[in-house]
Amino acid sequence: MTTAIEQTLETYGIENWGAGYIGVNRKGNLIVRPSENDTRTADLKEIIDDLRKRGFTTPVLLRFPQLVAAQVRKLQRAFRNSIREFEYEGAHMCVYPMKVNQQRSVVEEYLREGSRYDFGLEAGSKAELYAALAMEQSPESLLVLNGFKDKEFIQLAFIGAQSGKRVVIVIEKMSELDHILDLAETHEGNLPMVGMRVKLYSKGSGRWEKSGGEAAKFGLTTTEILEVIRRLQEADRMDMLRLLHFHIGSQLTDIKRIKNAMKEAARVYAKVKQMKAPIDYLDVGGGMAVDYDGSKTAFDSSANYTAQEFANDVTYTIKQVCDDENVPHPTIIQESGRFLAAYHAILITNVVDEIETVVQDITPIELKEDDPNTVVELSDLRETIGPKNYREYYHDALEHRDELFTMFNLGLISLEDRAKGEVLFWDVCERADKYAQQAKYVAEEFDDLRRLLCAKYLTNFSVFRSVPDHWALDQLFPILPVHGLNKTPTEYATLCDITCDSDGIVDKFVDLHDVKQVLELHPLHKGEPYYLAFMLVGAYQEVMGNNHNLFGAPNEAHIHIDDDGYLIKKVIRGTSIGEAAERARYERSMLHDGFRRQVAVRVKRGDLTEAEGAEIIEFYESRFSAYTYLAVDGAESRSKRGRE
Numbered sequence: 001m002t003t004a005i006e007q008t009l010e011t012y013g014i015e016n017w018g019a020g021y022i023g024v025n026r027k028g029n030l031i032v033r034p035s036e037n038d039t040r041t042a043d044l045k046e047i048i049d050d051l052r053k054r055g056f057t058t059p060v061l062l063r064f065p066q067l068v069a070a071q072v073r074k075l076q077r078a079f080r081n082s083i084r085e086f087e088y089e090g091a092h093m094c095v096y097p098m099k100v101n102q103q104r105s106v107v108e109e110y111l112r113e114g115s116r117y118d119f120g121l122e123a124g125s126k127a128e129l130y131a132a133l134a135m136e137q138s139p140e141s142l143l144v145l146n147g148f149k150d151k152e153f154i155q156l157a158f159i160g161a162q163s164g165k166r167v168v169i170v171i172e173k174m175s176e177l178d179h180i181l182d183l184a185e186t187h188e189g190n191l192p193m194v195g196m197r198v199k200l201y202s203k204g205s206g207r208w209e210k211s212g213g214e215a216a217k218f219g220l221t222t223t224e225i226l227e228v229i230r231r232l233q234e235a236d237r238m239d240m241l242r243l244l245h246f247h248i249g250s251q252l253t254d255i256k257r258i259k260n261a262m263k264e265a266a267r268v269y270a271k272v273k274q275m276k277a278p279i280d281y282l283d284v285g286g287g288m289a290v291d292y293d294g295s296k297t298a299f300d301s302s303a304n305y306t307a308q309e310f311a312n313d314v315t316y317t318i319k320q321v322c323d324d325e326n327v328p329h330p331t332i333i334q335e336s337g338r339f340l341a342a343y344h345a346i347l348i349t350n351v352v353d354e355i356e357t358v359v360q361d362i363t364p365i366e367l368k369e370d371d372p373n374t375v376v377e378l379s380d381l382r383e384t385i386g387p388k389n390y391r392e393y394y395h396d397a398l399e400h401r402d403e404l405f406t407m408f409n410l411g412l413i414s415l416e417d418r419a420k421g422e423v424l425f426w427d428v429c430e431r432a433d434k435y436a437q438q439a440k441y442v443a444e445e446f447d448d449l450r451r452l453l454c455a456k457y458l459t460n461f462s463v464f465r466s467v468p469d470h471w472a473l474d475q476l477f478p479i480l481p482v483h484g485l486n487k488t489p490t491e492y493a494t495l496c497d498i499t500c501d502s503d504g505i506v507d508k509f510v511d512l513h514d515v516k517q518v519l520e521l522h523p524l525h526k527g528e529p530y531y532l533a534f535m536l537v538g539a540y541q542e543v544m545g546n547n548h549n550l551f552g553a554p555n556e557a558h559i560h561i562d563d564d565g566y567l568i569k570k571v572i573r574g575t576s577i578g579e580a581a582e583r584a585r586y587e588r589s590m591l592h593d594g595f596r597r598q599v600a601v602r603v604k605r606g607d608l609t610e611a612e613g614a615e616i617i618e619f620y621e622s623r624f625s626a627y628t629y630l631a632v633d634g635a636e637s638r639s640k641r642g643r644e
């Protein structure tokens with residue numbers, strides 16, 4: 001017998017995408033484990049209740065730094081196994097690409113664990129480098145610099161090397177080499193190393209396919225590579241050339257493409273090495289995918305390989321090519337970001353209400369003698385629809401609805417008639433939907449209908465701030481309730497955010513075999529909070545999130561999990577209303593003066609008393625430090641359909 005909890009585990013696919021970190025406890029609450037299948041757990045509902053008591057309401061971003069460390073270990077272990085198994089003679093090191101999530105707490109936790117394996121950092125801009133230079137790295141670890149660089153960027157790289165870091169400047173275009181050679185003449189002591197980013201013919205797969213291939217934005221062509229080598233030789237600086245780099249895209253879903261790219265890159269490495277270049281690092285870039293939907297396929301939000309398979313293929317392919325070309329095995333440098341950061345952050349927020357998108361029956365319909373024919377017809381359809389005729393009747397209803405609007409536009413029927421017709425029409429649809437779901441075969445038009453008819457849960461967050469990739473790239477994130485997982489969900493819903501943008505919706509959900517158009521959720525009960533978790537949002541989302549509608553960064557809490565459960569280590573208040581306004585250059589003093597001036601005019605005119613004026617000013621000014629999100633905790637109404 002399967003229990004309700006086992007059933008919800010399956011409904012939401014928790015064990016498919018949870019990577020051993022996520023589960024459900026006996027209370028039916030969502031839990032996080034600090035490492036794979038750990039017995040220590042943190043109850044997310046308890047954390048949210050605790051934070052609420054301290055005055056931190058949802059949305060809240062929960063950070064579990066231990067999951068960054070756990071992913072670091074998983075990756076390191078995979079490569080250690082492969083290196084041992086294939087008798088690979090080089091080492092493996094990571095450099096964490098800061099652009100994935102630059103938050104200091106993420107980078108610090110990564111370095112704390114990663115330094116044990118000489119994992120370093122990767123910076124792609126002057127600001128990232130500026131931050132990276134102050135971080136403590138292990139002596140052998142690298143600081144790799146990608147991206148387009150001007151002289152100032154390269155100067156910063158040189159002082160980084162002088163300060164003792166093992167800096168590698170990866171040349172993306174020829175002018176960077178000129179600056180490097182110039183600066184090398186005037187700098188003493190420890191110089192940075194030089195790498196070359198190669199443009200591979202091989203492409204990745206998935207959404208970031210454009211990052212690779214001949215037309216890619218980044219990388220040197222074959223003739224440029226030969227030119228860099230020639231110029232380094234000419235300047236007697238060949239000793240600086242230590243690394244070869246490529247990166248064919250993020251979220252690489254297909255292991256075959258990765259192997260092909262690896263073959264090509266290893267061959268380039270071998271050929272350059274044979275030209276007496278002292279290269280000993282082969283940087284294979286990032287791109288290790290996260291299986292967001294848990295389907296283990298080459299689908300955009302998944303990956304058809306495990307970390308171990310990835311490590312095996314990379315290590316084995318490089319070894320084979322190097323042995324064939326008779327060159328030593330290079331140290332493998334990996335720039336995985338998404339894989340390390342995605343799991344550690346979870347956004348939790350509350351459903352505020354259910355909103356109506358289709359016309360609902362507010363007062364019971366009463367037919368009258370003089371009702372227009374269309375209304376009468378719709379009413380007949382509603383009374384006689386059944387399992388045998390529902391499809392035909394649904395089509396008839398669509399026709400009558402068109403007729404209804406035509407007549408309304410011609411001025412032939414009243415607003416009351418129109419409302420009556422609409423209610424009847426949607427009633428027929430609901431009944432048709434019910435029969436369709438009972439049928440053996442469901443026609444596609446009824447899938448679309450289901451999406452129209454399902455509940456729309458108004459959820460206290462901004463898609464643009466917290467899951468921008470869902471909006472921009474149709475990327476899927478697992479979404480599920482934080483509590484009540486011991487009860488079977490009986491509603492179907494899509495989510496609407498609180499921005500006033502019609503793109504601010506989530507209507508695609510993870511599924512093992514397909515993409516779900518509606519999510520199974522529980523009915524709302526008035527006054528009771530219903531919390532949802534957006535999982536795996538630790539990579540890219542925070543950085544790419546924007547200020548649409550001036551919704552700011554959510555509240556944030558850092559959680560440590562130990563034998564006694566969770567420990568809230570740090571709480572950071574989200575952006576306040578005033579701070580959000582200031583981002584758009586409305587300074588506090590300007591706003592407060594502006595409001596006071598307007599009130600003063602009203603008081604002078606006698607429209608407001610002094611006391612009333614003072615009161616509204618006080619309220620206005622107190623909003624400066626309030627939260628930008630809705631201050632609603634319990635649901636504002638109960639579910640309309642209440643399929644319980």
Ligand SMILES: *Cc1c(COP(=O)(O)O)cnc(C)c1O
Pocket residue numbers: 097099100146247249250251285286287288335336337338339
């Ligand atoms: C973005 C980027 C990465 C990180 O890719 P992930 O898919 O997050 O692993 C690594 N290297 C370079 C050069 C990048 O631009």
